[in-house]
Amino acid sequence: MKQVMIIVRPGCYFKTKQALSDNRFFAMSTKEVLGRGKAFVHFTSGEGKETSAVNEVYENALVAKKLIEMVVPDEAVDSLIQLVLSVNSHGTEGDGKIFVLPVEESIRIHTGETGEDALV
Structure with missing residues (x-):
């Protein structure tokens, strides 16, 4: 078994979740997170949205993302x-x-099922 952590743009979250569901990947946990990669982050003045506009203001700030586990x-x-x-x-x-x-073990608390039987 494997834990897969997926970090996506908030604007892609619902499309990603729908695609997962359409392909029978139902069990997931999600949360809003803040983070940044190695690239510099640019914002327009105070709006907090990523942009490539001409009148950019540089900030070394964290960006809102969605995490699907x-x-x-x-x-x-x-x-x-x-x-x-x-x-x-x-x-x-x-x-x-x-x-x-890697995931060593999975246990469904309600039934006591273990391993892959506890996943869905």
């Missing part, structure tokens, strides 16, 4: 990654990140 069987990881890339890859900095981590 999922635990999936090993064999589902590649298709999950390709799905997320197809929805979120626009060829620009800030499109997001995907992290894949």
Whole structure:
């Protein structure tokens, strides 16, 4: 099993969530996060939105993103990654990140099911 952490732009969140659901990836946790990558962040004066406008104001600030966390069987990881890339890859900095981590065990508290049986 793997934990997949998906960080996307807020504007892509609902489209990503719908694509996941349409492809039978139902179980997930989501939250709003702030962060930044290696690129400098530019904003228009005080609006807090990423932009490439001519009248930019430079700030080294954090940017609002959405984090989707999922635990999936090993064999589902590649298709999950390709799905997320197809929805979120626009060829620009800030499109997001995907992290894949190993999961040693999963336990459904209600039934006591373990391993992949506890995932869905």
